[in-house]
Amino acid sequence: MNELLISLDLHTGTSLYEQIYTYIRKDITSGRLSCGERLPSARLLASQLQVSRSTVDAAYAQLVSEGYLQAKRGSGYYVCEIGSLYDLTQPGAEQQPGSMQKICRPQPKYNFLPGQVDDQGFAYNAWRKCAKEALLDLETSRQLLQAGHPQGEYELREAVAAYLYQARGVRCQPRQLVIGAGNEYLLQMLGQMFERTGKVAMESPTYLQAYHTFQNIGYEVVAVPMDADGMVAAKIPDTDLTFAYVMPSHQFPIGTVMPLKRRLELLSWAKEGEQRYIIEDDHDSEFRYKGRPIPSLQGISQLDRVIYLGTFSNSIMPSIRISYLVLPPQLVEVYKRKCGFYASTVSRIQQMTVCRFIKQGYFERHLNKMRGVYKGKHDLLLQLLKEKKWVYRIYGGHAGLHMAVELDCGLTEEEVSKRAQKYGMCVQGLAECYPAGRRERGGRPVMLLGFGRLSEGEIREGVEVLGKCLQGG
Amino acid sequence: MNELLISLDLHTGTSLYEQIYTYIRKDITSGRLSCGERLPSARLLASQLQVSRSTVDAAYAQLVSEGYLQAKRGSGYYVCEIGSLYDLTQPGAEQQPGSMQKICRPQPKYNFLPGQVDDQGFAYNAWRKCAKEALLDLETSRQLLQAGHPQGEYELREAVAAYLYQARGVRCQPRQLVIGAGNEYLLQMLGQMFERTGKVAMESPTYLQAYHTFQNIGYEVVAVPMDADGMVAAKIPDTDLTFAYVMPSHQFPIGTVMPLKRRLELLSWAKEGEQRYIIEDDHDSEFRYKGRPIPSLQGISQLDRVIYLGTFSNSIMPSIRISYLVLPPQLVEVYKRKCGFYASTVSRIQQMTVCRFIKQGYFERHLNKMRGVYKGKHDLLLQLLKEKKWVYRIYGGHAGLHMAVELDCGLTEEEVSKRAQKYGMCVQGLAECYPAGRRERGGRPVMLLGFGRLSEGEIREGVEVLGKCLQGG
Numbered sequence: 001m002n003e004l005l006i007s008l009d010l011h012t013g014t015s016l017y018e019q020i021y022t023y024i025r026k027d028i029t030s031g032r033l034s035c036g037e038r039l040p041s042a043r044l045l046a047s048q049l050q051v052s053r054s055t056v057d058a059a060y061a062q063l064v065s066e067g068y069l070q071a072k073r074g075s076g077y078y079v080c081e082i083g084s085l086y087d088l089t090q091p092g093a094e095q096q097p098g099s100m101q102k103i104c105r106p107q108p109k110y111n112f113l114p115g116q117v118d119d120q121g122f123a124y125n126a127w128r129k130c131a132k133e134a135l136l137d138l139e140t141s142r143q144l145l146q147a148g149h150p151q152g153e154y155e156l157r158e159a160v161a162a163y164l165y166q167a168r169g170v171r172c173q174p175r176q177l178v179i180g181a182g183n184e185y186l187l188q189m190l191g192q193m194f195e196r197t198g199k200v201a202m203e204s205p206t207y208l209q210a211y212h213t214f215q216n217i218g219y220e221v222v223a224v225p226m227d228a229d230g231m232v233a234a235k236i237p238d239t240d241l242t243f244a245y246v247m248p249s250h251q252f253p254i255g256t257v258m259p260l261k262r263r264l265e266l267l268s269w270a271k272e273g274e275q276r277y278i279i280e281d282d283h284d285s286e287f288r289y290k291g292r293p294i295p296s297l298q299g300i301s302q303l304d305r306v307i308y309l310g311t312f313s314n315s316i317m318p319s320i321r322i323s324y325l326v327l328p329p330q331l332v333e334v335y336k337r338k339c340g341f342y343a344s345t346v347s348r349i350q351q352m353t354v355c356r357f358i359k360q361g362y363f364e365r366h367l368n369k370m371r372g373v374y375k376g377k378h379d380l381l382l383q384l385l386k387e388k389k390w391v392y393r394i395y396g397g398h399a400g401l402h403m404a405v406e407l408d409c410g411l412t413e414e415e416v417s418k419r420a421q422k423y424g425m426c427v428q429g430l431a432e433c434y435p436a437g438r439r440e441r442g443g444r445p446v447m448l449l450g451f452g453r454l455s456e457g458e459i460r461e462g463v464e465v466l467g468k469c470l471q472g473g
Numbered sequence: 474m475n476e477l478l479i480s481l482d483l484h485t486g487t488s489l490y491e492q493i494y495t496y497i498r499k500d501i502t503s504g505r506l507s508c509g510e511r512l513p514s515a516r517l518l519a520s521q522l523q524v525s526r527s528t529v530d531a532a533y534a535q536l537v538s539e540g541y542l543q544a545k546r547g548s549g550y551y552v553c554e555i556g557s558l559y560d561l562t563q564p565g566a567e568q569q570p571g572s573m574q575k576i577c578r579p580q581p582k583y584n585f586l587p588g589q590v591d592d593q594g595f596a597y598n599a600w601r602k603c604a605k606e607a608l609l610d611l612e613t614s615r616q617l618l619q620a621g622h623p624q625g626e627y628e629l630r631e632a633v634a635a636y637l638y639q640a641r642g643v644r645c646q647p648r649q650l651v652i653g654a655g656n657e658y659l660l661q662m663l664g665q666m667f668e669r670t671g672k673v674a675m676e677s678p679t680y681l682q683a684y685h686t687f688q689n690i691g692y693e694v695v696a697v698p699m700d701a702d703g704m705v706a707a708k709i710p711d712t713d714l715t716f717a718y719v720m721p722s723h724q725f726p727i728g729t730v731m732p733l734k735r736r737l738e739l740l741s742w743a744k745e746g747e748q749r750y751i752i753e754d755d756h757d758s759e760f761r762y763k764g765r766p767i768p769s770l771q772g773i774s775q776l777d778r779v780i781y782l783g784t785f786s787n788s789i790m791p792s793i794r795i796s797y798l799v800l801p802p803q804l805v806e807v808y809k810r811k812c813g814f815y816a817s818t819v820s821r822i823q824q825m826t827v828c829r830f831i832k833q834g835y836f837e838r839h840l841n842k843m844r845g846v847y848k849g850k851h852d853l854l855l856q857l858l859k860e861k862k863w864v865y866r867i868y869g870g871h872a873g874l875h876m877a878v879e880l881d882c883g884l885t886e887e888e889v890s891k892r893a894q895k896y897g898m899c900v901q902g903l904a905e906c907y908p909a910g911r912r913e914r915g916g917r918p919v920m921l922l923g924f925g926r927l928s929e930g931e932i933r934e935g936v937e938v939l940g941k942c943l944q945g946g
Contacts, residue, residue, distance in 0.1 A: 067732025259540025
């Protein structure tokens with residue numbers, strides 16, 4: 001047994017226990033004390049160092065619990081074999097967090113990217129009021145700290161079910177609803193509900209996030225041709241365990257509003273197989289600028305083969321990350337068996353905030369107001385584009401927060417995007433909505449113009465600048 | 474062309490446009506108007522009904538957009554073929570949401586289930602302050618409405634990295650961190666990062682939520698024997714693309730604290746293959762009641778083969794649903810390529826709230842306070858149990874929010890659970906932590922006693938009641 005070389009410093013801030021611990025640990029990791037070696041008894045060391053016995057006991061106990069020492073009953077403390085593979089030194093200062101730079105990207109002046117909302121018209125006051133009330137809920141009803149229902153708060157599901165029935169004709173009970181952290185999460189969960197993975201029929205171009213999600217979870221994605229009415233039902237594979245993923249209210253990115261006949265054809269397709277489901281992503285359904293919103297596919301189906309997916313991203317804010325899945329009744333049991341163990345992915349306080357926002361009528365008022373705001377922007381952009389010689393065709397469907405514009409300018413989409421960037425503008429080409437290597441159409445560039453976030457002034461200027469950049473270089 | 478049987482009611486709240494729309498729609502769905510039939514011109518119908526031409530135009534336009542009518546240029550409106558498959562009637566009142574009853578379960582008087590936190594000691598005031606400030610942020614910095622960084626807010630990742638370095642010895646940059654909605658979500662995402670699915674070595678018993686997650690995403694779960702030090706590294710399969718999922722700080726449910734030697738053996742195992750990773754679920758690491766916390770596996774590894782997983786469920790509240798994954802540097806690019814398209818699953822306002830809670834020092838103060846609170850409960854429960862004749866052995870590791878207690882009472886775990894229920898008590902048996910059919914050990918029942926949520930009084934009473942129920946019937 002080596003004598004331990006410990007010299008204690010009584011004037012430092014470090015406790016004696018910790019100093020002893022550190023010395024011994026260092027001796028072990030440096031190899032000065034080697035495997036199997038016996039340490040002085042706690043009593044002996046305490047008297048050598050002139051500290052209390054309990055101080056040494058604490059240091060030894062810590063070293064035992066970390067695996068540096070082993071206590072043998074009635075025999076003392078021995079150095080454990082820790083191997084010599086690892087250097088246990090702490091990282092240098094250069095590796096410490098806090099010293100790295102943030103990556104800042106300049107905000108584009110005209111941000112035409114889709115998926116962004118108006119942030120001037122948001123109901124800040126009402127939202128803050130509901131959030132504050134939810135915070136008080138937390139304090140008066142303290143069980144809200146604990147994990148909530150896996151499908152989401154019952155009260156919120158009730159409010160969402162009532163909203164979906166009234167606004168979208170969706171027929172469901174709260175027990176069919178699963179609240180989750182975004183569409184992609186809910187699609188991943190859905191994929192896990194089936195014993196084997198199957199096929200997903202998707203339009204091309206489509207919402208690439210959904211496409212990549214299905215790919216990531218091992219589903220075979222089948223591109224089904226679309227015509228002016230949307231996905232061609234007759235071209236969906238005639239197999240079982242197949243999903244048809246559609247956005248009938250406002251197809252992303254083309255903007256097609258699927259007419260009733262095509263909806264019924266889709267439902268027919270689903271009826272003809274054992275395990276065929278339509279995933280209705282009711283994207284942008286809140287914002288329709290001509291006529292009344294078309295009821296959901298889920299609402300007109302008698303078949304229980306429609307899985308309805310909606311989100312608060314556009315109707316409240318993208319950063320809230322709350323979506324909802326309406327399962328057909330026969331899939332609720334499957335969900336419970338396969339995915340019922342997952343805790344909810346949405347904070348209860350956030351759920352209670354949204355619940356209050358809906359129940360107190362703010363949500364409806366906000367939607368009505370924003371429908372007016374977005375209609376103004378939509379109509380303005382449409383009118384401005386119609387006047388331009390460089391616009392060949394506009395796809396929009398009078399709904400949603402973006403339109404697709406086919407340009408007649410002799411440039412490729414990449415060239416348009418690059419030039420636009422020079423002019424402080426952000427626009428996305430349609431090609432980016434095709435799975436890699438899938439794009440078949442050549443010819444004119446089609447650019448997606450999201451108008452949700454821009455003010456009317458920015459839209460006016462943006463269209464002018466876009467025109468200039470197409471002519472300029 | 475049939476004459477349309479429309480009788481308008483001027484005194485109802487329904488607009489004329491909507492009445493016309495509803496009449497025609499009903500005529501089409503009931504079959505009174507059949508496919509291909511031509512409707513009266515808008516001008517003619519307007520004069521018949523004595524309404525303005527624009528009212529009829531609006532109704533027709535809506536029917537066109539929903540696919541009931543088709544407009545042929547210069548010829549008029551025709552009924553579309555909608556098929557006769559579907560009855561489009563609305564559901565009866567009994568199916569409307571809002572009328573169903575909530576399912577209420579009585580709260581147990583002594584809730585010994587693990588995974589619950591103390592809700593008396595929570596820093597309600599500090600939390601509310603941070604949440605209010607985050608709400609003001611939202612209003613002053615309106616881009617917070619839009620989607621944030623897929624990995625989570627940079628500022629929060631910076632704060633988490635600093636905390637992990639200081640408290641757990643974890644060495645990472647914010648760019649290695651992914652903030653996500655719960656451990657299970659982050660594990661699902663992790664599984665998607667690899668081109669093919671592999672094996673996961675897990676202890677048995679283990680944290681079943683993680684087990685089921687791996688099963689759901691198609692990983693083969695291999696049960697690896699554990700001894701008093703945790704997972705036996707020598708028994709982990711010698712294959713590539715294999716994960717070893719461990720909870721070294723406080724194994725769930727047994728409570729083992731993995732000593733250093735075993736940690737190093739695990740790291741050795743990982744080093745010997747091309748694609749072997751240790752998933753360190755740093756469960757319960759915040760609460761250790763004897764000695765100092767043991768540094769994380771991630772911190773002592775020089776190998777970049779440790780994926781670190783932590784959560785705010787125990788350290789803040791289970792209902793907040795925020796976890797964090799620290800990827801080794803070489804996996805950050807893989808993450809970006811395969812999962813970088815997923816939007817963050819945590820609300821930005823919640824992220825900013827937690828960020829303020831940490832940066833303003835509340836988090837550390839809260840942890841220090843709760844460590845004292847939980848230590849009090851832990852020590853009390855331990856002391857009470859030690860006095861009982863019906864307690865055979867206690868597994869706890871002096872950490873976390875639960876202990877596992879082996880009983881000497883001649884009952885099975887199911888019998889104990891059932892009896893306890895009658896006495897208003899909720900306890901979980903160890904058998905529930907084994908994958909189905911995997912439990913090998915017979916013999917005495919082992920019950921998990923979570924003490925996080927209970928007051929000291931409830932713990933005292935609970936232990937007495939548990940004793941009574943073991944003797945009683």
